[in-house]
Amino acid sequence: MGYREIYDEWLKNPYFDEDTKAELRSIADDENEIKERFYKDLEFGTAGLRGIIGAGINRMNIYVVRRATQGLANYIQKQGKKDPSVVIAYDSRHMSPEFSEEAALTLAANGIKAYRFESLRPTPELSFAVRELGCIAGLNITASHNPPEYNGYKVYWEDGAQFTPPHDKGVTAEVLAITDLSTVKTMSREDAIAAGLYETIGQAIDDKFIGHVKAQVVNQDAIDKMQKDIHIVYTPLHGTGNIPARRALKELGFENVYVVPEQELPDGDFPTVSYPNPEAAEAFALGLAQAKKIDADLVLATDPDADRLGVYVKDTKSGEYIPLTGNMSGSLLCDYVLSQKQAAGKIPADGQVVKSIVSTNLIDAVAANYGCELVEVLTGFKFIGQQILKNEQTGKGTYLFGMEESYGCLIGTYARDKDAISATVALCEAACYYKQKGMTLWDAMLAMYEKYGYYKDFVKSIELKGIEGLAKIQEILETLRNNTPEVVGGYKVLSARDYKLDTIRDMATGEVRPTGLPQSNVLYYDLEDGAWLCVRPSGTEPKVKFYCGVKGSSLADADEKSAALGDAVLAMIQPML
Numbered sequence: 224m225g226y227r228e229i230y231d232e233w234l235k236n237p238y239f240d241e242d243t244k245a246e247l248r249s250i251a252d253d254e255n256e257i258k259e260r261f262y263k264d265l266e267f268g269t270a271g272l273r274g275i276i277g278a279g280i281n282r283m284n285i286y287v288v289r290r291a292t293q294g295l296a297n298y299i300q301k302q303g304k305k306d307p308s309v310v311i312a313y314d315s316r317h318m319s320p321e322f323s324e325e326a327a328l329t330l331a332a333n334g335i336k337a338y339r340f341e342s343l344r345p346t347p348e349l350s351f352a353v354r355e356l357g358c359i360a361g362l363n364i365t366a367s368h369n370p371p372e373y374n375g376y377k378v379y380w381e382d383g384a385q386f387t388p389p390h391d392k393g394v395t396a397e398v399l400a401i402t403d404l405s406t407v408k409t410m411s412r413e414d415a416i417a418a419g420l421y422e423t424i425g426q427a428i429d430d431k432f433i434g435h436v437k438a439q440v441v442n443q444d445a446i447d448k449m450q451k452d453i454h455i456v457y458t459p460l461h462g463t464g465n466i467p468a469r470r471a472l473k474e475l476g477f478e479n480v481y482v483v484p485e486q487e488l489p490d491g492d493f494p495t496v497s498y499p500n501p502e503a504a505e506a507f508a509l510g511l512a513q514a515k516k517i518d519a520d521l522v523l524a525t526d527p528d529a530d531r532l533g534v535y536v537k538d539t540k541s542g543e544y545i546p547l548t549g550n551m552s553g554s555l556l557c558d559y560v561l562s563q564k565q566a567a568g569k570i571p572a573d574g575q576v577v578k579s580i581v582s583t584n585l586i587d588a589v590a591a592n593y594g595c596e597l598v599e600v601l602t603g604f605k606f607i608g609q610q611i612l613k614n615e616q617t618g619k620g621t622y623l624f625g626m627e628e629s630y631g632c633l634i635g636t637y638a639r640d641k642d643a644i645s646a647t648v649a650l651c652e653a654a655c656y657y658k659q660k661g662m663t664l665w666d667a668m669l670a671m672y673e674k675y676g677y678y679k680d681f682v683k684s685i686e687l688k689g690i691e692g693l694a695k696i697q698e699i700l701e702t703l704r705n706n707t708p709e710v711v712g713g714y715k716v717l718s719a720r721d722y723k724l725d726t727i728r729d730m731a732t733g734e735v736r737p738t739g740l741p742q743s744n745v746l747y748y749d750l751e752d753g754a755w756l757c758v759r760p761s762g763t764e765p766k767v768k769f770y771c772g773v774k775g776s777s778l779a780d781a782d783e784k785s786a787a788l789g790d791a792v793l794a795m796i797q798p799m800l
Contacts, residue, residue, distance in 0.1 A: 226261035229280060233261075238405035239286065243278045262690060264399065271385065273366050273375035276318055283318070283374045285325045286404050291376055292326045292362070293407040294398030296333035298390070299359055308336040310356050310424070312349035313364035314463050314528045315489035316374050319343070322364045324412070326376075331415035332408035341425040343489060345463040345529030346377070347633075347642035348432045350608075352424070354383045354639075355431060365528040368500040369764075371493050383639035384608025388741060429467070435637035436471050436645045441563035442656055443475070449655035450477045454519040457647065458483035458510045460499040461490040462527030467644045477651060481517060483510045493527075501526050501533025501630055504546070511535060511544055520654050521664060525643040530604075531630040532643035534650060536664040545665050550583035550680045553626035555668055556646065557586060559653040560624055560634055561593040570594065570623070575614070577607045577625040580722075580740075580747060581757045581770040585671070585678040586626065592675070595623060601722065601743050602759060604631055608639030628680060628770070672778070676753070679781035680772040683789050685796065688765045696760050696767045699799050703746055703758060712791030714750035721746055754784070756792060769796070 224232070233239050234247055250256045260279025265272050265287055272291055274283045299307050309330050313319035327337035338356055340349075346363055353361035361379035369375070378394060380386040386394065401407065415421035440446065455472070457480060459465040465487055472480050485495050486509060493499045496506050501524040510522045514535070522535040522544060534552050535544040547555065557576060564570050576590035577598045590597040598620075600606035607625040614620040626632035631641030634649060650664070657667045672678070687695045707719045709730070720727045720738055722745040728735045745759040753774035760767050769792050775781030 226258050229261045230257050233278065236405060239278075243284065243286075246278045259689065271375060271377040273369065273373060275372050276374050283322070283376070285321065286407075288322045288325050288364075288376060289329050289407045289409060290401050290404050291398050292329040293333070293401055295360065295362075295378060295394050296330055296335055296408075297397040297400075298394045299335060300333065301393075302359065304359055306336070307359040308338060308356065309360045309362060310338040310340075310349065310352045310358045311362045311364070312340045312344040312346070312352070314343050315461055315491055316364075316366055316527065317371065317491040318374055319364045319491070322374065322376065323362070325409070326362050326364070327421055328409045328412060328415055329407060331418065331420035332410040334420065336420045336422065337415070338422050338424045340428075341423050343463045344429075345467055345525075345642075345644060347530055347638040347640055347644060348428065348467065350379060350383045350638040350640040350642075351432045351435065352428050353379050353381065355428060356424075360386075363528065367528050368498065368502075368526040368531065370498040371491060379640075382608060382612045384612065385603065385605035385640065387605050387609050432637075433467060433471050433474070435635065436467075436642070436648060437475055438637075439634045439645055439649065440475065440652055441560055441567070442652060445656040445659055446476050446652055449658050450475075450651075451479070452658060453477065453651060453654050454479045454481070454517055455651055455654075456481050456483065456510045456514045456517070456519045456522040458486040458506075458522075458524045459529070460486055460496065460501065460506055460524055460526060461488065461493050462499065462525065462529060463489070464525035464529035464643060464647075465489075467529070468525060468647050471644055471648050472651060475648065475652075481513060481519070483513055485509050499527050501531055502549070506533065507535055507546070514544060520658070521650065523647050523650065525647065526630075529643045530641045532646040532650070533630055534664075536668070538665045539663055547664075547668065548680065549626075549628045549630035550585065550678075551668060552630070552646070552650065553628070553632045554583060554585045554589060554671065554678075555664065556632060556634070556649050556653065557624045557626065558589045558592075558671055559656065559667070560649065561589065561595065563656075564623065565593055571621045573619060573621050574623045575610070575620045576623060577610050579603070579606070579627040580745070581759070582626060582628040583678050583680045584753065584755070584772055584774070585675055585680075588675040588678075589671075596620070599740075601740050601745070602627065603762065604633070604641045605639075606741075607633065611636050611639060628682070677775040677777055677781040678753075678772065679775060679785045680770070681785055681789060683769040683771070683793055684761070684766045685793075685800070686764070686766050692765050695800070696765075699767055699796060700744055700746065700758065700760065702799050708748070708795065711748060711750060711756055711795065712754075712788040714752060714754045714788070716748050717751055718749045719746070720749075754788060756788075769793075
């Protein structure tokens with residue numbers, strides 16, 4: 224059916240509720256809006272479903288959630304596992320409780336037990352709970368750091384990581400096979416509970432999760448000695464991090480933790496920010512104001528589902544607070560954790576550091592310094608989780624640290640997704656350790672640059688919305704794929720990686736070898752002088768992203784080089800728009 228026919232079907236079919244129909248009638252004269260809502264099904268990306276809340280097959284609503292869950296249930300049943308179960312968490316966004324409830328009842332109607340958290344919980348706790356409860360899958364209703372009008376649906380598999388091939392493709396195929404939404408199964412909560420197919424969970428999982436977070440501490444002595452001298456400002460940005468982050472810090476001994484009051488409580492409108500992204504400066508405005516009043520050492524912000532952490536650290540020389548990018552904070556934490564493990568003789572011969580291909584090369588230098596293997600994976604923390612699973616299955620490789628540039632890292636293996644609760648604890652621990660040495664976290668960052676080189680990494684993006692935008696993004700990738708640049712921003716291209724074609728081509732010799740990673744529509748250029756460029760469509764937003772990195776001889780030199788490269792990349796793409 225065409226988009227108009229599907230729209231009319233939603234208006235006529237008694238399966239859809241009156242509120243949904245009223246919303247659709249209100250756009251009856253807006254052909255473009257009807258087209259946007261019905262021209263395609265909401266697709267799975269690197270994080271599952273994510274979209275604007277509203278009526279339509281290209282929107283997030285209870286019918287799309289039921290359909291996705293029915294597809295998941297069909298796939299689970301084909302796995303042949305006895306008494307399968309799924310754990311479900313949700314965040315503070317609009318419709319998150321409702322979507323999680325609908326998912327639980329669809330699972331129950333298919334004979335699959337649903338464990339549903341009693342209230343909002345962070346993503347890493349959901350990841351932990353999948354394995355802790357022995358579930359075949361997990362669901363998290365969240366749109367992470369997207370604007371308030373969005374919500375999403377993340378699917379996790381039995382290893383605790385977001386689903387990867389073949390499961391992602393298998394579930395997607397089952398979802399797409401459901402063409403009549405009114406055929407999706409559901410049941411009442413009362414009947415589901417009576418059948419033993421719906422169970423509410425909470426504190427018992429919380430206690431175990433926090434226990435694992437605390438177990439990642441590598442130098443409790445530093446905390447014990449210095450925590451009274453460390454002053455921390457923290458904001459959960461109206462999301463799920465408030466209770467678990469404060470609990471973990473308190474139980475480890477931190478006393479001077481100040482929560483930003485205006486952003487403390489859950490609120491799906493995210494009223495203090497335009498969107499709740501810890502990468503954005505505006506997210507820290509209130510926290511920085513509070514930090515200056517109490518002379519805080521660091522300011523921390525977790526996104527609504529508490530898997531990503533942003534941080535500002537104080538420079539005592541200037542008195543200013545300096546933001547650390549995800550690459551910077553990840554590198555700082557990796558170096559700190561490995562240094563402490565090395566001091567305790569706890570770095571194994573097969574130790575690994577895992578990063579996504581768009582993350583900083585500074586991590587490569589850190590891993591090499593501690594004698595660890597550097598493993599690169601595709602973008603999406605699920606591939607870092609997949610590497611942990613591979614280690615467990617083969618008995619080769621010991622995971623020590625994993626990170627991606629988008630403000631996410633994982634220190635232990637208790638979870639299989641990035642954990643901002645653990646990262647919050649680790650940065651506060653590191654602040655204690657360096658304060659013992661008379662250093663701030665900014666001093667520690669500068670010391671790293673002096674030791675390894677002044678790496679600077681950044682992202683440029685071009686937003687291209689709608690049907691035309693989606694086509695334009697693909698056109699840009701194909702143009703670059705078929706016309707590999709010889710020079711980018713004055714840097715000679717040394718090799719070109721095409722993860723869709725599984726090739727790495729040496730530009731000088733023409734030699735081609737495989738990437739060794741799963742197929743993905745991503746292009747990567749290794750440039751001279753330690754620079755690089757990666758081009759990929761966003762998995763969660765209507766954007767094409769350009770990840771870049773340079774290596775300078777000083778902060779100023781790195782800044783100058785990165786600005787020039789960023790301008791050159793956008794200039795190179797402009798004729799394609």
